Amino acid sequence: MTVISQDTIRELAGFTSGGAPVVSCYLDVDGRSQVRAQDYQAELARLLREAKRRLDTTDDVQADFDKLAAHVGAGIDRSGVRGLAMFSCAAADLWAVYPLPLPVRSRLVVNDVPAVSQLEAMLQDYGRLAVLLVDRQRTRLFLFELGQLVERTELVEELPRHYDSRGHGDAGYEREQHHTDELVAQHLRHAAGAAFELLQEHGFEHLAIGAPAQLLHDLEAALHPYLRERLRGTVHLEPSAGLDDVRRAALEVEAEIDRAREAGLIGHLRDQVAADAKGVAGLDAVLAALRDHRVERLFVSAGFGEAGWRCGACGALASVGRGCPACGEDMAHIDDVVEEAVEEALVQHVRVEICVGNADLDVLGRIGALLRY
Numbered sequence: 001m002t003v004i005s006q007d008t009i010r011e012l013a014g015f016t017s018g019g020a021p022v023v024s025c026y027l028d029v030d031g032r033s034q035v036r037a038q039d040y041q042a043e044l045a046r047l048l049r050e051a052k053r054r055l056d057t058t059d060d061v062q063a064d065f066d067k068l069a070a071h072v073g074a075g076i077d078r079s080g081v082r083g084l085a086m087f088s089c090a091a092a093d094l095w096a097v098y099p100l101p102l103p104v105r106s107r108l109v110v111n112d113v114p115a116v117s118q119l120e121a122m123l124q125d126y127g128r129l130a131v132l133l134v135d136r137q138r139t140r141l142f143l144f145e146l147g148q149l150v151e152r153t154e155l156v157e158e159l160p161r162h163y164d165s166r167g168h169g170d171a172g173y174e175r176e177q178h179h180t181d182e183l184v185a186q187h188l189r190h191a192a193g194a195a196f197e198l199l200q201e202h203g204f205e206h207l208a209i210g211a212p213a214q215l216l217h218d219l220e221a222a223l224h225p226y227l228r229e230r231l232r233g234t235v236h237l238e239p240s241a242g243l244d245d246v247r248r249a250a251l252e253v254e255a256e257i258d259r260a261r262e263a264g265l266i267g268h269l270r271d272q273v274a275a276d277a278k279g280v281a282g283l284d285a286v287l288a289a290l291r292d293h294r295v296e297r298l299f300v301s302a303g304f305g306e307a308g309w310r311c312g313a314c315g316a317l318a319s320v321g322r323g324c325p326a327c328g329e330d331m332a333h334i335d336d337v338v339e340e341a342v343e344e345a346l347v348q349h350v351r352v353e354i355c356v357g358n359a360d361l362d363v364l365g366r367i368g369a370l371l372r373y
């Protein structure tokens with residue numbers, strides 16, 4: 001499994017194949033829409049079939065196609081994974097698979113460079129999540145990016161050895177108890193300091209903390225204001241937790257953050273549509289906005305597809321044919337104009353948001369767009 005980060009995406013974007021075709025494939029493996037392994041395997045088979053039909057020659061990419069089919073055919077570990085981004089160029093020795101915690105729209109692109117815009121937008125939207133786990137003497141810090149661990153640090157500060165073992169009658173008990181409390185308070189400050197260092201060094205947008213209940217309040221109070229404004233919640237974990245548990249908790253927090261972000265954006269879209277301002281809803285209006293290059297962000301309900309039209313002369317997309325609304329030429333009928341709209345949006349460097357089970361977007365016609373102007 002490859003860890004995804006800004007660096008790996010930049011590296012991917014800079015990949016040169018020496019003229020050989022590069023296959024980029026995004027595959028929806030979301031358990032809610034693709035219930036069984038056969039479902040996403042069939043989805044890939046469909047993408048490969050369509051690509052073969054589209055391409056003049058498939059000789060150059062057959063090895064890449066085979067690789068994709070073999071990888072997906074072997075089954076995907078889908079714990080916390082909702083999408084896959086795969087890049088292959090057998091001729092130039094490129095093979096990279098990124099499991100994604102966000103839904104993607106399945107698509108396959110053959111070009112001379114990897115198609116990373118979808119990945120890039122996702123990374124920017126999603127942000128990094130730091131998880132800070134603290135008890136009385138240990139601190140562990142994790143940094144996640146798109147559900148993958150990218151950094152971790154640890155801090156242990158020993159408490160006096162006899163702590164908790166002496167009886168209350170002991171002469172030195174009170175003094176030692178006070179001393180221990182001081183050490184714990186100091187440890188919490190150090191823990192908060194370590195998190196601040198991580199923020200300065202690596203940067204992150206979100207923070208979740210976990211600590212025994214009696215320490216939680218003091219830990220939160222010790223956080224730098226920059227950390228407190230990034231605090232998205234607590235996890236029920238302590239520093240002794242296994243990495244799998246930490247990752248699972250991080251994915252839950254990330255999913256929650258993403259739901260809130262999506263709800264905020266769709267709410268904004270709804271307001272803009274209602275005010276007849278910088279937002280449109282419904283296939284017809286969205287396609288018109290795409291033709292005018294006015295779309296800033298595109299929202300599509302997962303699984304939404306609709307037949308439509310594409311102009312062979314100017315490339316315009318429309319839901320009603322046959323005369324092209326842009327140039328007047330005859331358009332050709334296509335099976336799925338939504339698919340083409342997503343592709344067109346990505347070509348225009350528009351952020352594309354695939355929404356799963358968002359009732360508000362469904363009411364708006366399962367597709368909508370925020371506009372530049």
Ligand SMILES: [Zn+2]
Binds near residue numbers: 312324325326329
């Ligand atoms: Zn046209």
